Amino acid sequence: xxxxxxxxxxxxxxxxxxxxxxxxxxxxxxxxxxxxxxxxxxxxxxxxxxxxxxxxxxxxxxxxxxxxxxxxxxxxxxxxxxxxxxxxxxxxxxxxxxxxxxxxxxxxxxxxxxxxxxxxxxxxxxxxxxxxxxxxxxxxxxxxxxxxxxxxxxxxxxxxxxxxxxxxxxxxxxxxxxxxxxxxxxxxxxxxxxxxxxxxxxxxxxxxxxxxxxxxxxxxxxxxxxxxxxxxxxxxxxxxxxxxxxxxxxxxxxxxxxxxxxxxxxxxxxxxxxxxxxxxxxxxxxxxxxxxxxxxxxxxxxx
Amino acid sequence: xxxxxxxxxxxxxxxxxxxxxxxxxxxxxxxxxxxxxxxxxxxxxxxxxxxxxxxxxxxxxxxxxxxxxxxxxxxxxxxxxxxxxxxxxxxxxxxxxxxxxxxxxxxxxxxxxxxxxxxxxxxxxxxxxxxxxxx
Numbered sequence: 001x002x003x004x005x006x007x008x009x010x011x012x013x014x015x016x017x018x019x020x021x022x023x024x025x026x027x028x029x030x031x032x033x034x035x036x037x038x039x040x041x042x043x044x045x046x047x048x049x050x051x052x053x054x055x056x057x058x059x060x061x062x063x064x065x066x067x068x069x070x071x072x073x074x075x076x077x078x079x080x081x082x083x084x085x086x087x088x089x090x091x092x093x094x095x096x097x098x099x100x101x102x103x104x105x106x107x108x109x110x111x112x113x114x115x116x117x118x119x120x121x122x123x124x125x126x127x128x129x130x131x132x133x134x135x136x137x138x139x140x141x142x143x144x145x146x147x148x149x150x151x152x153x154x155x156x157x158x159x160x161x162x163x164x165x166x167x168x169x170x171x172x173x174x175x176x177x178x179x180x181x182x183x184x185x186x187x188x189x190x191x192x193x194x195x196x197x198x199x200x201x202x203x204x205x206x207x208x209x210x211x212x213x214x215x216x217x218x219x220x221x222x223x224x225x226x227x228x229x230x231x232x233x234x235x236x237x238x239x240x241x242x243x244x245x246x247x248x249x250x251x252x253x254x255x256x257x258x259x260x261x262x263x264x265x266x267x268x269x270x271x272x273x274x275x276x277x278x279x280x281x282x283x284x285x286x287x288x289x290x291x292x293x294x295x296x297x298x299x300x301x302x303x
Numbered sequence: 304x305x306x307x308x309x310x311x312x313x314x315x316x317x318x319x320x321x322x323x324x325x326x327x328x329x330x331x332x333x334x335x336x337x338x339x340x341x342x343x344x345x346x347x348x349x350x351x352x353x354x355x356x357x358x359x360x361x362x363x364x365x366x367x368x369x370x371x372x373x374x375x376x377x378x379x380x381x382x383x384x385x386x387x388x389x390x391x392x393x394x395x396x397x398x399x400x401x402x403x404x405x406x407x408x409x410x411x412x413x414x415x416x417x418x419x420x421x422x423x424x425x426x427x428x429x430x431x432x433x434x435x436x437x438x
Binding site for chain 1: 317352359410
């Protein structure tokens, strides 16, 4: 089922709660067949966005489409093509694993038992076990296996590895990445775990307070951010005049700048302001995203 | 017929280089050191992705870059192989990259305040160590 219809498309989408904007005029288009990672601080609007996209909530303004269908008018058939895994991994605790699998199989016409078997093989879960007996990591495994075996065209994962130990996390990521990759599934992966984002993301989307702040492959994002250390006379230039400033700190008399700097012109700026010495270095994705999101919460330069 | 060999490389998250760039660097070093001979077959995209627990598209991107630079060569339907050692980049491109590398090195070393001779000696040793086997 190859298609170029965007998996997600929003136009001027807005959502207000008691006068506060949870989604703020969001225009977002995500192409199919790759893994999109959505990153944002708590309250960035991710959960609200998913509720609107899945038709559980009406936006205050604007429109949203998922798999080419208007979100407010999703049919059961379209819903059946979307898988959703959230951090709760809530499953009916009174059921046995095999009962739950049988139920899902009857609900989803595209059910693929081999996919379920392959994914559950990453976890130590037996069919006769009661859901309530499973650990959090094992529940996450069952949840992922159930969602993938529905053979969804779009799989949305909202902080799926939250609270999992390192072993379960690794099993989860591997099960996710290497199962049936020939199907070119579209994935949306929300996480605060930057190491996971680095491992899984083809495309990086940064949301902040309901606004789209950035979209590009992760390495293009990090390429545009650099860390400079300079020896500046006196207190250095006024932070408000520093172009592309994300973060500034004064440590041991040196100025440390994290800046948006796509063309290396920041060195010229420092020279113009009398830098006695300076050097710059690239930063990790983790550092880049943190700096980017921390911009609104800038720390004043210490004396 | 070439034999399959494993590719003993590792990547780290949280590095300032992207994972794709780390793979490119690691394979270039292996070829330069002679640990990967020309004609050696590379792991499949999916295989290396599984080995490193990363998205297969990231491996594909690294392989594409190495192929574009002439380090690797695709054989129809068979996979990727280390290319014959020949001029792997155009002269201008090589000049350009050498300049960049020298600038980076100089910037770092100047900041360290090491003497000119000490820096050159260390650079010479490091290059000899890498180039010995590929000469």
